[in-house]
Amino acid sequence: MTERVVIVGGGVAGVSTAAALRSGGFDGDLTLVDAGDFPYDRPPLSKDFLAGTKDIKQIALQPPQWYDDQRVRLINRTAVTALRPRDAAVELPDGRLLPADRVVLATGGGAARPPIPGIDSDRVHVLRTADDADRLRPALAPGARVLVVGAGLIGAEVASTAVRLGCQVDLVDPVAVPLAAVLGPELAAWLHDLHARHRVTTLRASVESFTELRTGIEVRLTSVAEPRLYDAVVLGVGMVPCTELARLAGLEVDRGIVVDERHVTSNPAVLAVGDPARVRRDGALLPRTEHWEAARHDGARAAATLLGTAPPEPTAPWFWTDRHARHVEAVGHLDTAEHTVVRGAFDGPSFAVFGLRDGLVVAAASVDDPSAVRAARRMIDRRIPADADRLADPSVKPRDLLRG
Structure with a gap:
């Protein structure tokens, strides 16, 4: 017992x-x-x-x-x-x-810390705990030159916060379109491009080395000819x-x-x-x-x-993230879909993407439309047949999609 x-x-x-x-x-x-x-x-x-x-x-x-x-x-x-x-x-x-x-x-x-020369510099930060955040916060002063390494969820969120605080932010990742597997290539590309609209410079590269200087930390990047100088670096690499x-x-x-x-x-x-x-x-x-x-x-x-009781029924995997004042939710993995249906317009106030396979919703992602993802999740869990035209029609309320 x-x-x-x-x-x-x-x-x-x-x-x-x-x-x-x-x-x-x-x-x-x-x-x-x-x-x-x-x-x-x-x-x-x-x-x-x-x-x-x-x-x-x-x-x-x-x-x-x-x-x-x-x-x-x-x-x-x-x-x-x-x-x-x-x-x-x-x-x-x-x-x-x-x-x-x-x-x-x-x-x-x-927080992962890859074996990069110079990574032990005090100017290189991670963000996994409240203590990490307390240590990083003073470095995000207005005008500070900040490099965020990794454009996944944490990296994108930190870049968004840093630029909102008035920092000059570069965001580097070797992947052309981060998060494409879960959000689908089209939505993932739209979200990654959102950084540029908010004064974040995105670079497709990897970090080769860090060098501590009196004036900051020098970072050498692959595919970038000259090293760049920053006041702080934030690692968001897993x-x-x-x-x-x-x-x-x-x-x-x-x-x-x-x-x-x-x-x-x-x-x-x-x-x-x-x-x-x-x-x-x-x-x-x-x-x-x-x-x-x-x-x-x-x-x-x-x-x-x-x-010694029955476990709860499994549900489709779901997550959310926020960047540049946009709220993103996703359920399932859009790379498992045979085709996608867009509800609304990508540059509208809100929109969603549904992934279908064999007449069923297998994934969905939304920007500022959480009700669409909630409906999609129920459709996935209950295997409710989907009608592509109804999914794409913003006049059809999300709860009505559950009627198949």
């Missing part, structure tokens, strides 16, 4: 696991250990928090009283140093052991899953903590959720998912495993 659960990590996956356990009826001892000051949401780090319009309290995942109300023992500013499944315990830095019948690893990930605790505990690790579809690791006393979890399905290891909602769903599935 599971009476004591310890969750390691206070991101959305860890807090969602705790919430799902309590809402599912778990009445045992529940402890959440987090290395930060307080469990907070990470999407605002590249936007409102970085811009200084929200503080750490305003991006908390739950208010402080929630932990008391839900009888969740929160141990913050503390990093777990070891798992001891055989001893049914988790070890803390001071040598204390927390008793645990089951442990949930929600350890998240760290994340590295935090697997060290799992590895030291003897759990199976393969570019992530390997779990089954119930989120159980190679040791049945330990589960893993969120960014570091890598699911094995039918003998094959799947790519890790690193989006906010995927982490929340992981928490719900892990809680169901611990409670």
Whole structure:
């Protein structure tokens, strides 16, 4: 019987696991250990928090009283140093052991730092934590010359925030059209071109080296003849899953903590959720998912495993991002579609793109039209037949699309 659960990590996956356990009826001892000051949401780090319009309290995942109300023992500013499944315990830095019948690893990930010469310069920043954002914010002063490396979600959001703060921003990526796989080539190209409309210079290149100078940091780029000088560099080139605790505990690790579809690791006393979890399905290891909602769903599935209840039904993968005051949502992957249907006009106030295959919606993405993506998600999950003409007609309300 599971009476004591310890969750390691206070991101959305860890807090969602705790919430799902309590809402599912778990009445045992529940402890959440987090290395930060307080469990907070990470999407605002590249936007409102970085811009200084929200503080750490305003991006908390739950208010402080929630932990008391839900009888969740929160141990913050503390990093777990070891798992001891055989001893049914988790070890803390001071040598204390927390008793645990089951442990949930929600350890998240760290910002990737490629092996580029000069990358250890103090002018080279990453953005994964609130501390990272606090360190970066003073560098984004009006007029500062800023290079953002990586034009994916984080890079595009940081570039948008930096230019809004008055910085001179260059955005570099070796890929001609970032995010084309999930947004489709047409919408991805439109979004990437949006940077230029907001005074962000985009460069198709890779970084060769960084050199610290008295006047800034010199950056050599492939396909750019002369080095460029910046006041600050921000790396947005992905994340590295935090697997060290799992590895030291003897759990199976393969570019992530390997779990089954119930989120159980190679040791049945330990589960893993969120960014570091890598699911094995039918003998094959799947790519890790690193989006906010995927982490929340992981928490719900892990809680169901611990409670011995049926897991929630899977839904199509969904994510959102914001750049240059435009809100983007996507569900599924548009590169899996046979053809696409556009609803509205790309330069209009809002529009959406639906991806179809065999008469069904398999993906969708929108700009400032979240209701279209919500409808598409239901159509995907319920396999509702799609009519291309109705999808393309903005006069047809999104909820009416669900009638097939």
